[in-house]
Each structure stands twice: as structure tokens, then as C-alpha cells.
Amino acid sequence: MKADPRGVLTGTHFMDGDHACCEGALAAGARFASGYPITPSTEVVERFAQRVPTVGGCFIQMEDELAASITLQGGVWGGAKAFTVTSGPGFSLMMEHIGYAVMTETPCVFVDVQRGGPSTGLPTLPSQGDMMQARWGSHGDYEIIALCPNSPQECFDLTIKAFNFAEEFRIPVMFMMDECVGHMTEKVVIPPADEIEVVPRKHTHKSIEDYLPYGTNGDMVPEMAHAGEGYKFHMTGLTHDERGYPNMTPPMQKKLVTRLQKKILSNVERITMFEEDSTENADVIVVSYGITSRVAQRAIDMARAKGLKVGKLRLITAWPFPDFKIRELAARTKAFVVPELNLGQMAREVQRAAEGKAKTILVPHAGGSVHNPEDILAAIQEAVR
Amino acid sequence: MSTLVNPSRIDATPGNPVEPFLRSDRMPHIWCPGCGIGTTVNCFAEALIESKIDLKSLALVSGIGCTGRVAGYVKLDSFHTTHGRAIPFATGLKLANPHLNVVVYSGDGDLSAIGGNHLIHAARRNIDLKVICVNNLIYAMTGGQTAPTTPGHATTSTSPYGTFEPAFNLPHLVEASGAVYVARWTTFHVKQLARSITEAFKKKGFSFIEVISPCPTLYQRRNKLGDGLDAMKYYKEKSKTKHGCPTSEVGLTLTGEIIVGKFVDRDRPDYASLLKAQMHEALGNKYVDYDEEQGYGCSADGGCEEESCH
Numbered sequence: 001m002k003a004d005p006r007g008v009l010t011g012t013h014f015m016d017g018d019h020a021c022c023e024g025a026l027a028a029g030a031r032f033a034s035g036y037p038i039t040p041s042t043e044v045v046e047r048f049a050q051r052v053p054t055v056g057g058c059f060i061q062m063e064d065e066l067a068a069s070i071t072l073q074g075g076v077w078g079g080a081k082a083f084t085v086t087s088g089p090g091f092s093l094m095m096e097h098i099g100y101a102v103m104t105e106t107p108c109v110f111v112d113v114q115r116g117g118p119s120t121g122l123p124t125l126p127s128q129g130d131m132m133q134a135r136w137g138s139h140g141d142y143e144i145i146a147l148c149p150n151s152p153q154e155c156f157d158l159t160i161k162a163f164n165f166a167e168e169f170r171i172p173v174m175f176m177m178d179e180c181v182g183h184m185t186e187k188v189v190i191p192p193a194d195e196i197e198v199v200p201r202k203h204t205h206k207s208i209e210d211y212l213p214y215g216t217n218g219d220m221v222p223e224m225a226h227a228g229e230g231y232k233f234h235m236t237g238l239t240h241d242e243r244g245y246p247n248m249t250p251p252m253q254k255k256l257v258t259r260l261q262k263k264i265l266s267n268v269e270r271i272t273m274f275e276e277d278s279t280e281n282a283d284v285i286v287v288s289y290g291i292t293s294r295v296a297q298r299a300i301d302m303a304r305a306k307g308l309k310v311g312k313l314r315l316i317t318a319w320p321f322p323d324f325k326i327r328e329l330a331a332r333t334k335a336f337v338v339p340e341l342n343l344g345q346m347a348r349e350v351q352r353a354a355e356g357k358a359k360t361i362l363v364p365h366a367g368g369s370v371h372n373p374e375d376i377l378a379a380i381q382e383a384v385r
Numbered sequence: 386m387s388t389l390v391n392p393s394r395i396d397a398t399p400g401n402p403v404e405p406f407l408r409s410d411r412m413p414h415i416w417c418p419g420c421g422i423g424t425t426v427n428c429f430a431e432a433l434i435e436s437k438i439d440l441k442s443l444a445l446v447s448g449i450g451c452t453g454r455v456a457g458y459v460k461l462d463s464f465h466t467t468h469g470r471a472i473p474f475a476t477g478l479k480l481a482n483p484h485l486n487v488v489v490y491s492g493d494g495d496l497s498a499i500g501g502n503h504l505i506h507a508a509r510r511n512i513d514l515k516v517i518c519v520n521n522l523i524y525a526m527t528g529g530q531t532a533p534t535t536p537g538h539a540t541t542s543t544s545p546y547g548t549f550e551p552a553f554n555l556p557h558l559v560e561a562s563g564a565v566y567v568a569r570w571t572t573f574h575v576k577q578l579a580r581s582i583t584e585a586f587k588k589k590g591f592s593f594i595e596v597i598s599p600c601p602t603l604y605q606r607r608n609k610l611g612d613g614l615d616a617m618k619y620y621k622e623k624s625k626t627k628h629g630c631p632t633s634e635v636g637l638t639l640t641g642e643i644i645v646g647k648f649v650d651r652d653r654p655d656y657a658s659l660l661k662a663q664m665h666e667a668l669g670n671k672y673v674d675y676d677e678e679q680g681y682g683c684s685a686d687g688g689c690e691e692e693s694c695h
Contacts, residue, residue, distance in 0.1 A: 006673070032481050034473075053664045056673035058480055063506040067473035070466065074446075074477025077464065078485065079680045082477070100467050208393050227444040227462040227478055228485050232393065234408070234457055236465035242389055245411060246457060246465075 001200050003027050003160075005193035006055045013188045017155040017181040018043035020188045021111060022051065024159025025083055027190065029198055030109070031057025032080035034071035036064055036090060039123045040179040041113035044085040069094035073106045077235070079226040081163060081201070083109035088117045091130055092137070099138030101172035102260060103237050105214070105222060107201070109162045111175040113182040114341075116367035126179035127367030128290055128341035134174040135319050141257055143264035145271055146174035146319035148289040152186045158316070164199040165271065169263055170221050176318060178341065180291040180370060208232075213244040214256075220263035264320055273316035274325060282311030284383040285329055286337045287350050289315040291370055296339055299376035308384055318346060326353035335383035339363035339376045359383070392460070403430035406440075408460050415454060419605075419613020421572035421598030422452055425519050426459070428575050429490070432582035438486060445488045446475040448495035450526045451600075452519040455490045469499030472507045475514050483657055483675055486515070486586065493520040493534040497553050501533070508562035510656045511590045517582065518555060518593065521600040522637075529603030536639045540607050557632040559593040560649050566592035567632065567649035572599065573620035574645060581647060590655040597643060608639070 007026035015023070022044045025033070031052060035045035049059040057080065062068040068084045075082040086094060091112045101108055114130045116122025134146045145165045149155045155177060162173040204211050204223035213233040214222045225231040238246040239253045264271065275293075279285055288296040293314045303310045313329065315322070326336070326349075335358055338347035343364045351360035363379045365371050392410055407430070416422050433440070440461060447456035449468035456463040466474045471489045479487045489496075496504050496518050507514060523541060524530040530543040534555065538547045556567045566588045570578040578596060585592035599605055599616030610616065620643065627635075628646040635644040654662070664672040 032477070034477060053668055054671050054673055056676050058660065060476070060480060062473060062476075063502050066470065067476075067503055067506075070470045071473040071477035071480075074464075074474040074479075075481040076477075078478045078481025080481040082481070096467055097470070209391060211393075212389065212391060226482070227464075228442055228482050230441045232440075232460050232462055234392075234463045234465070236457065237467060238465065243392055245408075 001198055003193040003196035003198045004029060008193040008196060009190050010192045011190055013190065014185060015152060015188050016043065016183055016185045017149065017152040017177060018113065018183065019047050020152040020155035021159045021175065021177065022047040023188070023190060024156040025109070025163065026051060026055060027156070027193070027196055028081065028160040028163035030081045030083050030163060031055070032072065032075035032082040033059045033084060034062050034068045034075070034082070035059070035085050036062055036068045038087045038090045040115055040182050041085045041087045041111065043182070044111060044113070065090040065093035066097070069097035069110070070100065072108055073097065073101055073104070076106050076108050077227050081107075081167070083111060083163075085111040085113070087113050087115045088127075088130055089120060091133065095133070095137040098144070098172050099140060099142065100237050102138070102142040102144065104235050105170035105260075106172065107166040107170045109159070109166055109173050109175055111177065114176065114178040122368050124179065125368040126291060126341060126370065128178055128292065128345070129367060131176065131318060131340075131342065131345040134176055141261065143261050144171055144174055144319055145169070145264065145317065146176050148176045148315060148318050149181055150290050150293045150314070151181065152184060152188045155181060156188050156190060160196060160198065164197070167199040167201055168221070169267070170202065170224065171264065174319070176290065178291050212242040214240060215242040216259065220259050220266070268320045268322070269324065271317055271320060272322040272325070274322060275312070275314040275316065277312040279311035279313065279329055279333070281309055282333050283309045284335045284337055284380050285311040285313055285333050286339070286376065286380065287313045287315065287346075288339055289318055289346065292339050292341055295371045295373055296376055298373040299380060302373060302377050303380045308380060310380055315346070321349045321353065323353040326350055327355065330354040330357040333358050335359045335361055337361045337363060337376065337379045337383055339365070339371050339379070341365050341367050341370070402434060403427055406430040406433055406460055408458055411458055414458055416451065417602045419599060419601035419616070420451070421521065421596070421613070421616070422455065422519055424572040424575060425517065425578065425596050425598060426455055428579040429517065429582055431579040432586065435579065436583045436586045438586055442484055443486045443488065444478055445490055446471045446478065447489070448491040448500060450492040450495045450524070451521070452490065452492035453495060453526075469495055470503065471495065472500060472503040472514065472516070476507060476512050479513060480657070482680060487513070489514050489516045491518065492525075493518060493522065493555070494524045494532040497555060497558070498533045504559065505562040508559045508564045508591045508593070511563055511565060511653060513589050513655045513657060514591055515582070515585045516591070516593045518595045519598045520555065520595050521598045521604060523600055523604040525600045525603050529600075529607060534637070536637050539604070539639055552637065554632065554636040555595050556593070556635050556648050559591075560632045563591065563653070564593045564649060565590035565651050565653060568647040569595040569597065569635065569645050571597040571620035571624055571643060571645060573617050573624065577645070584647070590653065597637070
């Protein structure tokens with residue numbers, strides 16, 4: 001379906017990534033958000049608090065992130081599309097409820113504008129240190145989707161994508177911004193509402209008599225009902241059967257957790273988005289994401305000016321990780337250079353997926369600023385030597 | 386799992402008037418002999434009959450613990466959430482669909498320890514929630530550990546030499562935080578409890594009903610207080626009904642008097658009313674109120690043009 005025009009601020013704007021993310025959420029149909037203030041993410045909900053009463057929805061500032069991360073899920077079961085926004089320390093507090101959204105198959109979006117950590121770390125400065133936490137932060141086995149924008153325009157475009165994935169697969173989607181992308185102001189083009197594809201809630205067509213809340217068909221994604229519609233369904237974070245009733249047995253655990261994984265893993269090629277450039281005859285391929293991809297572009301340009309054959313792979317989807325793409329590229333390149341604003345997180349994934357067929361060279365950065373392009377260039381030169 | 390029967394196809398056994406409110410396919414329940422939680426559910430069902438509330442509009446939210454299991458036994462839209470977070474979940478549910486009657490049904494540890502911050506803030510905001518707090522004075526599900534409500538000198542698995550921390554006086558706490566309706570009963574007071582729940586359904590705002598309830602397995606036994614029947618005798622003999630009693634005077638002790646009754650019944654605007662008033666004042670006709678047709682965003686009964694959304 002197309003976006004509801006009430007939420008779409010069609011036009012050409014000069015806005016920062018945080019605000020663009022908010023506009024993306026509104027365009028995607030989000031009409032409910034719960035949040036707790038934390039730098040450098042707060043501008044997203046500040047704008048939402050200002051805008052949403054004029055499009056038919058509400059924002060509530062909760063008492064902490066523990067509350068914010070489940071209030072939005074109550075909103076979803078009440079019928080709204082909903083999200084929350086945070087940064088490192090708050091993201092840590094939200095982990096239990098990311099697992100709850102996975103287990104109860106609550107479609108929602110968690111925006112994390114990453115800052116330097118651990119702990120309070122660097123509240124106003126960038127990092128990409130939450131990439132593994134986004135994937136593994138909650139307990140148990142599960143799959144989520146995580147997207148990494150590298151510009152305010154992508155903060156708009158990919159936020160819509162994040163909501164669409166959340167609805168399609170009934171999972172929490174992690175929207176992994178960083179302080180630079182969040183606070184960077186650039187041109188953002190918001191198209192007319194009838195050019196924006198929005199995935200509606202997968203609401204059940206079944207009668208009350210025929211509806212099983214966690215019964216699935218071929219696509220492994222159950223149909224949803226909302227509170228107040230007469231279905232009188234039960235929902236729990238306990239291991240449950242198709243009725244939603246607790247069933248804490250090893251066979252049920254295996255069946256449920258396997259399905260929750262498979263509904264994502266069987267769609268990896270469709271979910272994973274990336275930008276690929278000149279990888280065909282590349283001696284070295286720079287793999288990057290988020291703000292670091294823009295610094296990496298400068299380093300790639302410098303290397304090419306020196307006559308080096310350098311390819312580029314920019315991860316737009318970080319999770320699920322595009323193993324298949326890395327495997328394919330590893331067969332025809334010598335090395336991957338992976339700059340990231342942490343001491344080595346996604347680089348491990350590149351190394352794992354490359355299976356030793358090409359070497360992986362990490363260009364670490366502890367956070368607080370972006371890389372110096374010369375450091376990435378040096379790694380490229382080292383790789384081709 | 387093709388042998389599973391859709392719960393709505395199971396007929397309630399005629400005879401017991403509360404059975405239509407229960408998921409009979411989930412019986413027997415997990416609660417111990419002598420436990421008071423089932424009694425409170427019975428009173429809750431009585432209140433539903435008495436108040437003639439539209440069951441379709443009623444959602445029940447629980448946290449984790451023995452009382453947290455109530456959500457799994459009632460035939461309503463029922464949400465078994467995470468430990469301590471029933472109130473914020475219920476807050477989101479109520480805000481996204483203001484037509485819902487939302488009941489939070491949970492235990493003392495869940496609501497006042499791990500969920501204590503949410504309890505006071507929901508009362509402050511005066512969110513229109515009906516909170517039923519079954520207070521068995523202990524963490525029962527995990528084996529009888531000290532709760533913030535455990536009265537002084539009681540022995541628990543984590544206070545083997547007796548508790549010495551002062552306990553929360555929950556009615557006092559929620560009144561000070563802003564609740565519009567505060568009552569306390571014991572599981573001996575079944576009629577009074579059902580009546581209080583019925584009254585709370587008529588209130589708009591944050592209502593809190595504390596129910597003192599026995600845990601024979603872990604609290605009574607360890608403290609040599611007898612079984613469930615002994616608890617009933619204690620509640621009968623030592624309870625004193627004092628409607629309107631200042632909540633500062635209703636703290637509990639190990640074996641002393643239990644003040645019960647309706648302590649607070651007042652009116653102040655609830656969160657949704659304040660929200661709407663503020664937005665109308667600040668935004669005038671630019672404010673888009675909750676849409677009766679479309680709800681917020683993509684509700685089942687509208688908001689989307691696609692057939693697949695209906």
C-alpha cells in the first residue's frame with residue numbers, strides 16, 4: 001500500500017539525520033513512540049513529539065528506557081505502528097524487551113544513534129560500537145534485522161524500510177545510526193506519499209473461531225490481531241504453542257525458536273541490501289557501513305588515483321549478515337579492508353564469512369571522531385602489497 | 386500441533402458463573418493449595434459480571450510471578466509481559482487504543498520492586514489503568530525471597546535470620562503518587578474485593594487495589610503461620626475495616642492488625658484528558674485527535690486501503 005499522506009512531508013528539505021529518521025517513521029505510518037531522553041538521539045523524538053499530534057498519534061516520554069522499550073510494544077498491540085529511540089546506555093537497558101518483541105513477534109523499530117562507549121563513554125561523539133549488541137544483546141537465540149544509514153537521506157528512506165521489514169516479518173528492527181549521521185545536515189528529498197511503499201500490519205482475516213495467534217502458513221510469519229477486536233488471545237514471553245499458551249517443553253522450544261530464526265534466515269538475500277562498486281577485478285575490497293563508508297569512499301578514491309584496483313562494498317543491512325556476498329567476493333579478491341568506529345566488530349563477520357579465501361584487515365577506531373582517510377588508504381596499500 | 390483446539394471453540398461448562406471468564410482449557414492452574422490468587426480471580430470475574438463490562442474492550446496485562454500467571458487463565462485479550470513492566474506495556478496499550486479498559490494484574494514484587502518506578506509514574510500521570518496488586522508479602526514463584534513488602538522480622542529464603550528492612554506501605558505510596566482510587570482487602574473479603582473492583586471500573590484514572598493474599602507454601606510455613614485456612618482466620622480476626630483511613634496508618638506487620646477498606650476515592654483529570662486539553666489549547670484545529678474510524682496508524686478496522694490489512 002501507499003503511505004498515508006498525512007504523515008508525509010513531501011518536498012526538498014535541509015535537515016539532519018535525526019529529524020529525517022523521524023520523518024521516515026511518520027511516512028511509514030508510525031503514530032506512536034515512547035522514549036527517554038539520551039544524547040545524541042533525542043532530536044528524533046523531540047521532532048516526533050512536535051509533529052505527531054498534527055497527524056493523529058501520540059508520543060509519551062517514559063520514566064526510563066526499560067519502560068520506553070515496552071510501552072511502544074503495548075502501543076503495537078493496541079493497533080499502532082510504533083518505535084523508540086535511544087543511544088548506547090539506553091540501548092543496553094532495552095535489551096530484554098528486544099528479546100520480548102522477538103518472542104511475541106511484535107513488529108516495531110528500535111533506533112540506536114550510536115555514541116562512544118562502554119558505559120557513559122562519549123555522549124556527544126560518534127561510534128559504531130553497538131553493532132554486536134544489536135545482534136546479540138538479548139538472551140537466547142534469535143534473529144533480528146539491522147540497517148545502517150550513511151546520510152540524512154538514508155535516515156529517511158531506510159527508516160521506512162525498517163518499519164516495512166518489521167511489519168513483514170513481525171520482528172523488532174534495529175536502526176543503527178551514529179552521532180555523525182544523526183547530527184549531519186544535508187539535503188533530504190521526501191517524495192509524494194503515493195510514491196512511498198508502506199507494508200501494512202499483517203492483520204488476520206480469520207474469524208475468531210478459526211484464529212490461532214501463533215499459527216503459521218508457508219511464510220512462517222503468523223497473522224496478528226489487536227486487543228479489543230474480540231479475539232481474546234493470549235500472548236506471553238514464555239515458550240508458547242500456536243494458541244499463544246505457555247508450553248515449556250524441549251520440542252516446543254525447538255519448534256518455536258527454530259521458526260523465529262528461519263523466518264529471517266530463509267530470506268537473507270532479500271533482506272540484505274548493499275552498495276557494490278568495481279569489485280569485479282579488485283585486488284582489495286573495502287567493506288564499510290554507516291558514516292565510516294563516507295570516509296572509506298575518500299580513501300578508495302585516493303587509492304584509485306594511485307592506480308590501485310579497489311572495490312567497494314557498503315553494508316546497508318548489517319544483520320542478517322550477507323555471508324553469501326562476502327563468500328562470493330572472497331573468491332576473487334586478495335583482501336578485505338574493514339574500517340569501523342570500534343575495535344573490530346563487523347570485521348569479524350567479514351573474516352568468518354570469507355572462510356580464509358581472502359584476508360581481512362581491520363582498520364579500528366576507538367570512536368569519538370571519524371577515521372582519517374589516510375589510515376584506510378594505508379591499509380589498502382598494505383593489503384595489495 | 387494440529388490437534389490444538391482454538392480456545393474460542395471450547396464451551397464454558399455451565400454451572401459456575403465465573404467459568405465463561407476463564408480459559409478452561411488451561412486448567413488446572415499452577416497455584417498451590419491454599420494460595421489466594423485464585424480467590425482474587427474469582428472476585429475479579431464477579432466484578433466483571435456485576436459491572437456488565439464489555440469483555441471485548443477489556444485487556445488484562447500481567448508481569449512475572451505467581452500473580453503474573455493470571456493473564457494466562459482469563460478469557461480476555463491477555464498479555465503476559467516481562468518482570469515489572471506490566472504497567473508500561475498497559476500504558477502503551479491504553480494510549481494506542483483509548484477505548485480499551487486495561488487491567489494490570491500482578492504481584493507485589495513485580496509491581497513495587499522491579500516495577501516500582503513505573504507504578505509511581507503511572508499514578509503520577511493518572512493513566513486510566515485498574516491495577517490489582519496481589520500482595521503475598523514475598524517472592525513466591527522464585528522460592529520465597531524477601532520482597533519490599535515483607536513485614537519486619539519475617540523469615541525468608543534470602544533473610545534466613547529475619548528481615549529488617551522497612552517494608553513499603555503500598556496504599557500510602559500510590560496515594561502520594563497520585564492514584565484516584567486506593568483500596569485494600571484480604572482474600573477473606575471476597576464480596577468487598579469484588580465491589581471495589583466494580584467501583585474501580587467506574588473510575589477514570591489510576592486505580593489501585595491491594596489484596597493481601599496467603600502464600601502457605603513459602604511465607605506461612607516458613608514463618609510458622611499455619612496453612613491457608615489459618616491465614617483466613619488471621620485475616621478474619623485481625624482485619625479492621627476503616628474506609629477513608631489515612632494511608633500513612635495502614636502499614637502491615639507480621640501478625641498485627643490489617644487495616645482494610647477504601648482509603649482514597651477522588652477525581653482528577655486522567656492522562657488522556659490532560660493530553661487532549663493541552664493539544665487543543667496549543668494547536669487548535671491543527672490537532673488531529675484519536676480517529677474513531679482509523680485509530681492510530683494501521684488498526685484492523687481501518688487506516689489502510691489494502692484488503693490485506695483488514
